[in-house]
Amino acid sequence: MKLTQRQQEILDYLQSEHRRTGIMPSTREIQSHFGFASQTAAVSHLRALEKKGAITRREHKARSVMFADAADREPIVDVPIYGAIPAGYGDDSTPVADGTLSVDVRSMGIDEKSKAYALKVRGDSMIEAHILDGDHVVLEYREPRDQDIVAALIDGETTLKRFIQNNRKPFLKAENPEYPDLIPAQELLIQGVMVGLVRGAARRW
Amino acid sequence: MKLTQRQQEILDYLQSEHRRTGIMPSTREIQSHFGFASQTAAVSHLRALEKKGAITRREHKARSVMFADAADREPIVDVPIYGAIPAGYGDDSTPVADGTLSVDVRSMGIDEKSKAYALKVRGDSMIEAHILDGDHVVLEYREPRDQDIVAALIDGETTLKRFIQNNRKPFLKAENPEYPDLIPAQELLIQGVMVGLVRGAARRW
């Protein structure tokens, strides 16, 4: 059902305030923002928006407007971006994040409970797996399976490699013929398994 | 300042509820969720979180907890995913979306005003540009420049191609030697310019 111009203004106000502060305006705040002399003006607009399906409200709850399309929107997780993961991670220390990447859970298939993180890819050692320099790879902490792409700690540096375990001896393989493949994976610290990739606009393709 | 385990639990609860519903829990709701016998338990936790800088509150306002890191967290845009873009788009009709992809503005470099959208890639015609079957490509409506990757309408179907304009005659080129490149771009409907890419976990790499 179509919204009137005034109703759209109200909805836009609610949306921009909620985006900006994270808090939904109360009817009094709507009232004063639009200069209404009565709260009823705000209330009846909310009622109209609710009837048209644009918002949902919970009775007698403060600031309880929910946007209707929020329900079918997937939850978002903020994963920290690490330039590099220091050696001793996994024990206690939290590495310093170079920023945050927000990804929606469904498109990555992330488990919300497992703390995922992102790694900025440097170099082209995984070029044949179509992972480019500058890409952000999203990883999860879990046991690697055969053919998984993993972040591993090699010589104090974190690099991406493919994890291969055809029979009994697992090893790591770079996806670039110019790189030495076949690194024995014994005793290597696997820091995460790739679950997704985000490529930004800052680069040329 | 570090949070205690309990304080982290409270913060996680606030965050997940706010993400899910868009509404911040009240102290009473915190109380009943954690099974406190007194509201004061919830209140003192909020106070502790505020003192440690994790949240901000506005006095005497209902559900007025704000997350401190919300300021430096990039805004998120929900871009609709289209399986295919029908012929006449741009005029009036809105194509049916196959879902929504939430991406943060910074990592994609999207202009919040320009209506971005996502396209699910089918086939491997852009394999040498490292775009795989099943990837989601994020596009923006704007004029293509030389070497941009664009979504173009060819024979009623939307496909990705590289836009090339070295001298005067623009044309489109597939990034796969098995595909015919060199399609004259005159009169072709360019439906968007690629600004980012999201690769999910549902596939093998």
Place this chain on the structure above:
DNA sequence: AGGAAAACTGAAATAAAATTCGGATTTTGC
């Protein structure tokens, strides 16, 4: 060991917010 912060209980006071009732005036869609 001793003190401070953390993690609670219980009850009561105060402020904020939603809701309701009874209207008035202006648009807008058949």
Place this chain on the structure above:
DNA sequence: GCAAAATCCGAATTTTATTTCAGTTTTCCT
């Protein structure tokens, strides 16, 4: 043209939320 919807006013009422005060117990730090 006319009824329904939309857009308001003003005040009173009910409910929700925050805040405060006065404690108890546990944990952590030096």
